[in-house]
Amino acid sequence: MARVLIRNLNKIFNEVHAVKDVNLEIRDREFVVLVGPSGCGKTTTLRMVAGLETITSGEVLIGDTIVNELPPMDRDIAMVFQNYALYPHMSVYDNMAFGLKMRRFARAEIEQRVREAAGILGIENLLQRKPRQLSGGQRQRVALGRALVRHPQVFLFDEPLSNLDAKLRVQMRVELKKIHDRLGTTAIYVTHDQVEAMTLGDRVVVMKDGIVQQVGEPLDLYNAPANRFVAGFIGSPAMNFADVGLAVQEGAMLALADGIRLKLPPAIAERLRSHVGRQVTLGIRPEDLRVGPGNGADGCDFPAIVEVVERLGAQILLDVKVGSGTMVAAVEPSVKANVREQLRLAFDAERLHFFDRASGNAI
Amino acid sequence: MIEGAKWRRWVYFYIPLSAFILWLLFPFYWMLVTSVRPDRELYRPWMAPNYAPFWTAHPTLEHITDLLTGTLFIRWMANTLFIAVISTLISLFCGILAGYALARLKFRFAGALGTGIFITYLVPQTLLFIPLANIIRNFQLGDSPWALILTYPTFLIPFCTWLLMGYFKAIPRELEECARIDGATRWKAMLYIIIPIAVPGILSAGIFAFTLSWNEFIYALVFLSSAEQKTVSVGVTSELVRGDVFYWGQLMAGALLGSIPVAFIYSFFVEYYVAGLTGSVKG
Amino acid sequence: MAVSEVVSQRAFARTPPRSATTRLLEDERWLAVVLLLPTVILLGLFIAYPFVDGVLLSVTDARVGVPGSFVGLQNFESLWHDTIFRTAVWNTFVYTAVATVFKLALGLWLALLLNRHFKGKAFARAFILLPFIIPTVLSTFAWKWMFDPTFSVINWTLFQLGLIHTRINWLGDPNLALISVIIVNVWRGVPFYAISLLAGLQTINPELQEAAAIDGARPWQRFWHVTWPLLLPVTMVVVLFSVVPTFADFQLVYVLTGGGPANATQLFATYAYQIGVGTGLLGEGAAVSLAMFPFLLIVVIVQLLYIRRVEVH
Numbered sequence: 001m002a003r004v005l006i007r008n009l010n011k012i013f014n015e016v017h018a019v020k021d022v023n024l025e026i027r028d029r030e031f032v033v034l035v036g037p038s039g040c041g042k043t044t045t046l047r048m049v050a051g052l053e054t055i056t057s058g059e060v061l062i063g064d065t066i067v068n069e070l071p072p073m074d075r076d077i078a079m080v081f082q083n084y085a086l087y088p089h090m091s092v093y094d095n096m097a098f099g100l101k102m103r104r105f106a107r108a109e110i111e112q113r114v115r116e117a118a119g120i121l122g123i124e125n126l127l128q129r130k131p132r133q134l135s136g137g138q139r140q141r142v143a144l145g146r147a148l149v150r151h152p153q154v155f156l157f158d159e160p161l162s163n164l165d166a167k168l169r170v171q172m173r174v175e176l177k178k179i180h181d182r183l184g185t186t187a188i189y190v191t192h193d194q195v196e197a198m199t200l201g202d203r204v205v206v207m208k209d210g211i212v213q214q215v216g217e218p219l220d221l222y223n224a225p226a227n228r229f230v231a232g233f234i235g236s237p238a239m240n241f242a243d244v245g246l247a248v249q250e251g252a253m254l255a256l257a258d259g260i261r262l263k264l265p266p267a268i269a270e271r272l273r274s275h276v277g278r279q280v281t282l283g284i285r286p287e288d289l290r291v292g293p294g295n296g297a298d299g300c301d302f303p304a305i306v307e308v309v310e311r312l313g314a315q316i317l318l319d320v321k322v323g324s325g326t327m328v329a330a331v332e333p334s335v336k337a338n339v340r341e342q343l344r345l346a347f348d349a350e351r352l353h354f355f356d357r358a359s360g361n362a363i
Numbered sequence: 364m365i366e367g368a369k370w371r372r373w374v375y376f377y378i379p380l381s382a383f384i385l386w387l388l389f390p391f392y393w394m395l396v397t398s399v400r401p402d403r404e405l406y407r408p409w410m411a412p413n414y415a416p417f418w419t420a421h422p423t424l425e426h427i428t429d430l431l432t433g434t435l436f437i438r439w440m441a442n443t444l445f446i447a448v449i450s451t452l453i454s455l456f457c458g459i460l461a462g463y464a465l466a467r468l469k470f471r472f473a474g475a476l477g478t479g480i481f482i483t484y485l486v487p488q489t490l491l492f493i494p495l496a497n498i499i500r501n502f503q504l505g506d507s508p509w510a511l512i513l514t515y516p517t518f519l520i521p522f523c524t525w526l527l528m529g530y531f532k533a534i535p536r537e538l539e540e541c542a543r544i545d546g547a548t549r550w551k552a553m554l555y556i557i558i559p560i561a562v563p564g565i566l567s568a569g570i571f572a573f574t575l576s577w578n579e580f581i582y583a584l585v586f587l588s589s590a591e592q593k594t595v596s597v598g599v600t601s602e603l604v605r606g607d608v609f610y611w612g613q614l615m616a617g618a619l620l621g622s623i624p625v626a627f628i629y630s631f632f633v634e635y636y637v638a639g640l641t642g643s644v645k646g
Numbered sequence: 647m648a649v650s651e652v653v654s655q656r657a658f659a660r661t662p663p664r665s666a667t668t669r670l671l672e673d674e675r676w677l678a679v680v681l682l683l684p685t686v687i688l689l690g691l692f693i694a695y696p697f698v699d700g701v702l703l704s705v706t707d708a709r710v711g712v713p714g715s716f717v718g719l720q721n722f723e724s725l726w727h728d729t730i731f732r733t734a735v736w737n738t739f740v741y742t743a744v745a746t747v748f749k750l751a752l753g754l755w756l757a758l759l760l761n762r763h764f765k766g767k768a769f770a771r772a773f774i775l776l777p778f779i780i781p782t783v784l785s786t787f788a789w790k791w792m793f794d795p796t797f798s799v800i801n802w803t804l805f806q807l808g809l810i811h812t813r814i815n816w817l818g819d820p821n822l823a824l825i826s827v828i829i830v831n832v833w834r835g836v837p838f839y840a841i842s843l844l845a846g847l848q849t850i851n852p853e854l855q856e857a858a859a860i861d862g863a864r865p866w867q868r869f870w871h872v873t874w875p876l877l878l879p880v881t882m883v884v885v886l887f888s889v890v891p892t893f894a895d896f897q898l899v900y901v902l903t904g905g906g907p908a909n910a911t912q913l914f915a916t917y918a919y920q921i922g923v924g925t926g927l928l929g930e931g932a933a934v935s936l937a938m939f940p941f942l943l944i945v946v947i948v949q950l951l952y953i954r955r956v957e958v959h
Contacts, residue, residue: 052540071672072543074664079544085537089559098555099545150545380759383752384770387777387837390788393799397791408796410805410813417799457685464681468674476682478950483693485946487894489915490939493922493932494700495692517692520685550671578781580897581915585923596783600901611791618784629779633772636779640838641845 002063002153002186003028004049009058011044011210018044020210022058026154029184033201035191036233041210042190043158049188050156051075062153073102078147079156082163084139086131086146093127096146110149117148120179137168148179155187161196173199194234198222206230228360231283231353237317239283240327243357246276255282259323260302265349272354272363280363283353286317289329289345291337301346304329306337320345391622398426398616405612426612427620430603436617438591439598444624446508446594447576450515454572455565457516458523463553465524466531467539477528484521488581496585510586511594515576522575523568526642530564531557567639570632577625595621704933710926721933731934734912737824741913742893745831750885752832753839754877758869760840761847771841778837786901789830793817793902817903820910827902827911831892839884846880847873886949890942914938 004026011019019041026032034042047053049060051072060067067075078099087095093114100110118124121141131139140160147155160176161169177200180187191197197204198218206213206221206229214226225231231239244257253269253276255262260282264272272280293301304320304327311333318329318337322345329345337343354363397405399422430436464470465477495514504510534557542552558565583594590602599617603610629636670676704721708714725731760771777785792799793816804810816826850873858868896915899905905912905920912920914934922931 050540050544052543071548072540073546073548075544077544079541081537081541083535083537085535085541087538087542087556087560089562098542098547102542102546102551146541146545156544376759376762376764379755380770383756383759383836384774387774387833390785390792390833391776391780393792394785394788397788406797453688457688460681461685464678468678468681470675470678473678476686480685480689481950481953482946483689485890485942485949486693487890487915487938487942489894489896489918490935490942491693491696491700493918493928493935494696494703496923497703497928498692498696498699513688514692516688520688524685548668548672549674549677574779578779578783580781580783580900581919584900585919596781596897599787600783609791611794611797614787615791618787621784622780625779625781626776629775630772633768633775636775637771637841637845640775641842 003030003061004154004186004188005059005061006045006049007059007061009045009048009060010056011041011048011053012056018210019048022207022210022212024205024212024215026186026188028186031180031187031189031200031202032205033189033191033197033203034205034207035194035197035201036207036213038192039209040207042192042205042207044210045207046156046158046188046190049154050077050079076153077156078150078152078154079158080143080147080160082159084131084143084163086139086142088131090130091127092123092129092131092134092142092145095131095142096127096149099146099150113149113151114145117145120148120182121145121175136164137172140164140168140172144176144179148183151185153186155185155189157187157189157191159191160189162191162193169196176200195236198234204234206233208233224362225353226362228281228283228355228362231355231362235285235287237286237328237330239285239353240289242282242284242322242325242327243279244282245279246272248276255280257282257323258325262300262302262349264352268349268352268354275354275356275363279357281355281357281360283355284327284347284351286328286330287315288347288351289327289331290347291318291329291331291335291343292346293344300349301344304343304345306339306341306343309337309339391619394615394619394622397611398619399423400612401425402612426610426616430613430616430620434602434613434617435591435593435598436595436620439593439595440621440624442508442592443577443594443596443621446511446515447573449508450512450519450576451569451572453512454516454519454523455569457520458527458568459558459561459565461520462524462527463531463557466528467536467557480521480524483517484525486518488518488579492581492585495582499586505586506588506592508592511576511579511582514582514586515579518579519572519575523572526568526571526639527561527564529642530561534560563635563638564642566632567635567642570628570636571639573628574625574636700932700936703929704936706929708928710928714929717929721930722937724930725933725937730909730912731917731937733909734914734917734934735937737911738893738913740824741828741831741895742889745828745835745892746885746889748828748832749835749839749888750881753836753884754843754881756836756840757843757847758873760844771844775837775841777834778841782834782897783901785834786830786898789833790817790902793826818907820907823903823907823910827899830898830902831895834898835888835892838888842884843877843880846877846884850876882952883949886945886952889945893941893945894938 006022006024009019009022010017022045024032034045036042044053048055051067051070055068062075062077087098090098096114096117097110100113114127115124118127121144123138123141123145126134126138126142131142134142143160161172164172173196189200201218203215204218204221205215208229214221214230221230221234225234228241232241242257242260244255244260247254247256253264253272255264302322304322306318306320307326308319310317310319314333315330316333316335316337318331320327320329355361356363396417396419400419401421401423404419404421461480465473465480499505499510499514504513538556538560539552542556543549547555580596583597584600587593587597590598593601595617599614599621603614603617671680705716705718706714707717756774760767760774791797795813795815795818798813798816800816801810801813804814815822817823854872855868858872863871894915895913896919899911899913899916900919903911905916914937918931918934921927921934
């Protein structure tokens with residue numbers, strides 16, 4: 001096992017600056033997820049760690065070795081690809097054994113390792129099949145097995161679950177987690193799916209436009225997003241945003257917008273002091289909204305008109321109109337709400353997020 | 364498909380298709396009949412009342428035995444086979460490597476080189492045979508099978524390269540990347556992963572190249588001079604026509620037997636051949 | 647430092663140090679050089695070099711065994727005044743144009759026939775390609791025998807059908823010889839056109855035909871408005887690929903007529919052979935061959951532009 005250190009990493013394709021000054025430390029035995037929309041540079045970063053893309057500037061260290069000039073074969077890594085990349089002309093066994101054969105392992109050791117990995121993944125009975133005779137889920141397991149047998153220093157995953165259907169994806173996600181808990185191999189995992197990121201990652205790296213937006217443990221990202229992009233990207237349904245003005249009236253701070261007039265508690269007011277008189281963006285997660293008037297006199301509620309009611313079973317999503325904007329509220333399934341009904345949505349002021357309008361950074 | 368009345372199917376489909384097949388295949392039937400027809404029937408003018416062209420009452424193997432024993436025909440077949448096989452192997456070797464490089468590797472002048480190889484694909488042999496004969500003579504290769512083995516690749520390599528580029532491009536990049544992470548060098552990834560997957564394309568290219576070599580004429584005509592070095596096409600042309608006398612029985616027997624190896628290979632690999640043909644057109 | 651050394655040693659204990667060659671071949675630029683080397687050497691030696699040599703030869707009066715001296719453009723100038731050469735140029739263009747038109751028309755027709763479902767389709771397709779794969783010289787001999795004035799089976803058939811009353815001298819009559827040669831070229835080329843165009847036809851979604859039929863298009867209209875426009879790109883490429891070998895054809899004419907009678911079927915290539923090899927005037931022969939070059943260049947340029955355009959889309 002080893003840590004991976006990424007220092008000032010840059011990648012420029014022709015004119016496009018795909019990865020900008022990325023600095024990351026992936027600790028030994030850690031599972032780190034790179035997440036972001038397509039084109040955010042997460043896959044390029046992973047491929048530079050793998051040695052599949054040349055590094056424009058910066059350094060990648062695996063263990064304590066700078067691997068910039070090392071070809072992929074000498075980096076002692078294993079990678080699982082989105083489309084599995086199984087060798088179509090080889091049996092499952094040979095697919096899994098290929099990496100070991102290339103490294104001139106003894107036949108007995110190869111056999112033992114393949115059997116072991118196949119056992120972990122429950123594919124012992126598929127070893128003689130060709131990839132085209134396998135289902136999507138089975139292929140995925142073989143691709144995983146091919147990485148496992150190598151006992152590499154680092155696992156790299158490039159959206160390995162995105163070609164599976166939804167149910168299988170959840171199942172494999174759990175399995176991946178178990179395998180990592182068992183083996184403890186350092187892993188870097190790329191995905192565009194924030195749920196995967198939150199559930200798998202010891203830490204999550206959110207990227208956008210080639211720049212790291214925030215690095216942290218999943219709940220830190222959820223509870224304290226560093227900027228508006230992270231706030232909107234993490235969590236489903238996505239956080240509601242409203243542009244508000246801040247004003248001080250009678251010693252209390254108010255957040256004002258079309259249809260919203262909130263009195264903010266002193267602790268938050270203190271934090272926002274320097275932004276008074278300016279426009280800021282207010283964020284509130286759908287699951288932090290509830291139907292009913294706010295408790296007490298702090299005025300933490302606002303009127304809304306229901307436009308769509310989506311009953312998901314475990315919860316109800318209300319698409320509502322607030323002033324001139326729209327919001328989503330995820331409320332208890334027992335709530336009775338009808339389209340065009342006017343109601344009040346309440347929340348705890350502690351659950352509010354504020355972002356600087358210009359920079360998007362959290363306040 | 365959209366169907367009409369029965370007579371329409373005859374007029375628009377069966378009759379024209381049969382006519383096409385008759386026209387395209389009749390010369391081969393004619394070869395066959397001629398090669399087993401005794402001379403006294405063969406040289407009966409078509410105006411003669413007892414001229415019966417489409418069959419023979421007294422089939423004979425005389426022409427075929429004459430051809431095999433009285434001429435160097437077997438030698439020519441062996442020469443042609445040797446030349447075709449070796450030049451095909453050379454061309455496949457070069458074509459696989461070059462096709463892989465052009466389809467997969469990033470390097471300067473990749474585009475220019477690809478275009479250059481494509482242009483040589485369109486250079487006909489008749490453009491260069493005179494200076495090439497000079498060069499062959501300078502290299503001391505005249506009247507040797509190596510004169511053809513080394514020059515046939517000039518039209519086979521571009522074809523193989525072009526065809527295989529298409530096959531290589533269709534193989535997902537990840538396979539190779541995965542192999543390289545698994546510990547293979549670029550060279551081994553090509554050898555163990557890409558080339559085995561491209562086997563159908565390599566077969567197509569090989570079969571096509573083989574038929575092209577077997578078919579080649581002008582280089583063989585110009586570069587070879589002694590009777591025992593000749594290929595089938597040249598041998599039949601120059602040794603079975605003496606002055607103005609055509610030995611038609613032997614000629615047709617030679618044409619028939621000389622076609623058999625190509626037809627034989629073709630019959631086993633029709634699909635690959637067609638894939639090669641249409642693949643080369645599609646680029 | 648001691649710790650990090652231990653770590654990195656452990657890391658690469660399983661991967662032996664790579665040799666210099668391996669390292670070099672991991673660089674894709676060097677690998678490309680190595681992979682392309684055999685091809686570049688062969689093509690350079692036997693295409694580029696002879697081309698340059700041919701140009702140099704064409705400005706000398708070299709003969710077989712005589713190196714010859716520089717004569718400038720004299721060879722080309724004498725060709726300009728050479729009536730046989732002019733005939734050959736004219737014949738070559740007629741030969742290429744007429745044969746191509748017929749190959750395309752008949753090939754397309756055959757492709758449309760083969761695009762239907764019928765029993766024995768795979769067999770028909772396999773047999774139809776025979777004229778294209780059988781060595782040209784050998785099948786051309788069969789035609790020469792069929793065209794033989796005295797023993798011609800074609801004449802016999804036409805006579806029995808009452809279409810002719812006297813013999814036709816297919817290859818001996820200067821007015822007929824070029825037509826006969828074209829017939830054989832078309833015979834050999836139609837399968838290539840048919841199978842290639844068939845591959846193109848098979849990529850056209852049959853639902854389009856059905857949609858057009860539902861819209862009330864007659865078969866001919868369906869072909870003209872749906873099939874033909876969609877097939878045009880493939881057709882272009884097929885024609886361009888076949889024009890060059892037709893233009894530079896040699897073996898067919900060499901076997902059937904040798905360029906005669908009275909140069910009625912003389913083409914660029916046969917004339918170059920006659921002068922360069924027959925009479926041994928290497929310089930002039932090379933000049934005749936090279937005279938094909940401008941035309942070939944045009945075809946290649948059209949081809950490249952077309953392929954680039956297709957790739958852009």
